[in-house]
Amino acid sequence: MTGGEAPEVIGELRQILARATGRDDLLGLPAQTPLFGAGVGLDSLTGTLLLREVQRRFGVDVAGEDLNLDALATLGTLAAFISKRTGGDGHPPG
Amino acid sequence: MMVKCVIWDLDHSLLAGVYLESGAHPPPPDPAMVAAAAQLRDRGIIHAIASRNPPEAAQYAAQATGLDFAAAECGWGRKSDAVRRIAADLGLATDAVAFVDDDLYERAEVSAAVPEALVLSPEDMADAVGWPEFSPAVVTAEARRRGQMYAERRRRLEEAREFAGSRDEFLRYCRTEVTITPATSADVPRLHELSVRTHQFNTAGAAVPEPALRELIRSPAHQVTVVRLSDRFGDDGVVGGCVVELGSGRAWTVTLLMMSCRAMGRGVIQALLAWLARSAGQGGAATLAIPCLVTPLNVPLRLALAAAGFRAEERASPGESSPRDNAAGPAMVLFSRPVTGPPPELPGYVVTEASSGVAGP
Numbered sequence: 001m002t003g004g005e006a007p008e009v010i011g012e013l014r015q016i017l018a019r020a021t022g023r024d025d026l027l028g029l030p031a032q033t034p035l036f037g038a039g040v041g042l043d044s045l046t047g048t049l050l051l052r053e054v055q056r057r058f059g060v061d062v063a064g065e066d067l068n069l070d071a072l073a074t075l076g077t078l079a080a081f082i083s084k085r086t087g088g089d090g091h092p093p094g
Numbered sequence: 095m096m097v098k099c100v101i102w103d104l105d106h107s108l109l110a111g112v113y114l115e116s117g118a119h120p121p122p123p124d125p126a127m128v129a130a131a132a133q134l135r136d137r138g139i140i141h142a143i144a145s146r147n148p149p150e151a152a153q154y155a156a157q158a159t160g161l162d163f164a165a166a167e168c169g170w171g172r173k174s175d176a177v178r179r180i181a182a183d184l185g186l187a188t189d190a191v192a193f194v195d196d197d198l199y200e201r202a203e204v205s206a207a208v209p210e211a212l213v214l215s216p217e218d219m220a221d222a223v224g225w226p227e228f229s230p231a232v233v234t235a236e237a238r239r240r241g242q243m244y245a246e247r248r249r250r251l252e253e254a255r256e257f258a259g260s261r262d263e264f265l266r267y268c269r270t271e272v273t274i275t276p277a278t279s280a281d282v283p284r285l286h287e288l289s290v291r292t293h294q295f296n297t298a299g300a301a302v303p304e305p306a307l308r309e310l311i312r313s314p315a316h317q318v319t320v321v322r323l324s325d326r327f328g329d330d331g332v333v334g335g336c337v338v339e340l341g342s343g344r345a346w347t348v349t350l351l352m353m354s355c356r357a358m359g360r361g362v363i364q365a366l367l368a369w370l371a372r373s374a375g376q377g378g379a380a381t382l383a384i385p386c387l388v389t390p391l392n393v394p395l396r397l398a399l400a401a402a403g404f405r406a407e408e409r410a411s412p413g414e415s416s417p418r419d420n421a422a423g424p425a426m427v428l429f430s431r432p433v434t435g436p437p438p439e440l441p442g443y444v445v446t447e448a449s450s451g452v453a454g455p
Contacts, residue, residue: 045359
């Protein structure tokens with residue numbers, strides 16, 4: 001799956017990530033940029049804020065379903081993970 | 095469950111009167127409540143305020159009582175919301191807070207909405223100082239300074255919000271120093287306390303008794319490490335620790351890794367994991383393994399492991415490996431990473447001391 005399949009979800013994730021990190025420059029983050037490591041530097045604090053907001057907004061418990069947190073590789077992989085569980089439109093089921 | 099934070103109502107609870115009804119002369123603090131609060135502070139229990147008053151009331155209460163308040167929620171919303179916000183803000187579970195209010199309706203509201211919190215009247219509070227929930231077995235130097243450290247944390251967070259640069263730049267601006275050293279017997283009470291108190295950053299999920307820690311420090315097959323943290327806002331003392339089983343094979347196994355959630359976001363866990371990987375590589379290991387009890391609480395630790403290149407071992411069953419695989423409860427999962435390649439860089443704010451027998455990076 002590529003990030004291109006869920007552009008609206010990616011757009012919303014960019015805003016969540018910018019808020020979690022306090023960095024407005026991440027509003028333009030490409031969907032394929034790694035979130036861990038140099039660049040974004042997602043850590044336990046910003047990662048926890050991101051996961052909490054994803055759960056609140058999309059109803060998806062990433063940490064509960066993905067032991068290695070591979071979904072957090074990039075915004076694209078995270079959007080794909082969410083879309084797969086929400087039927088593609090980013091809205092929680094039901 | 096041990097209470098880590100007491101959230102106080104002000105009017106007729108911590109104060110002997112009503113703040114807004116007293117004009118130019120706000121009511122004095124209630125001496126019995128201040129005495130109880132000071133006693134709890136000396137045991138490492140922190141204090142916060144949830145009051146239907148303007149924010150000035152919290153400033154007045156701090157000045158009048160001489161207590162440090164780690165958080166203050168002043169406003170006219172529901173007290174249960176204030177309790178939840180304070181717990182979230184301080185990184186505490188809501189079953190680790192007590193709420194003290196003279197108003198029966200406020201107590202009922204908080205009890206109904208946050209049933210896991212301990213809800214007390216001021217009369218209860220005078221007595222509760224002797225209850226086990228308020229009586230930690232050990233009181234370390236870190237515990238006695240805890241209230242003050244939360245006050246320092248508030249100032250740090252306020253500056254972080256204003257700071258324009260990246261997190262690493264902020265850590266440098268704060269003159270953050272993470273010191274990693276071999277543990278000595280003097281560290282045993284604090285290591286034990288960390289094993290009891292830490293949940294978000296704890297791989298074992300079980301308290302380690304002091305004699306067992308002393309034994310591990312003496313054992314030549316183990317390496318016990320403590321991590322200290324300080325910056326220009328204050329000295330947090332020992333905020334983390336780990337136990338490594340050096341093993342005879344080519345793997346080092348971290349049998350216990352723990353860090354205070356107060357140190358979250360300050361580069362400590364990242365520094366410790368990088369240091370462990372470097373030390374293991376230099377010690378001749380090919381793999382660094384970290385068995386971890388996966389719980390809903392220690393997601394922050396899993397994030398740190400993922401960021402540091404650790405992977406959970408493949409499950410025997412095909413399909414996605416999910417923490418929910420084990421319906422019976424939390425599962426012990428082996429996370430590991432190879433340490434044969436180029437060692438991860440240590441952040442610039444890390445200071446290490448070589449231990450006897452094991453060279454620091």
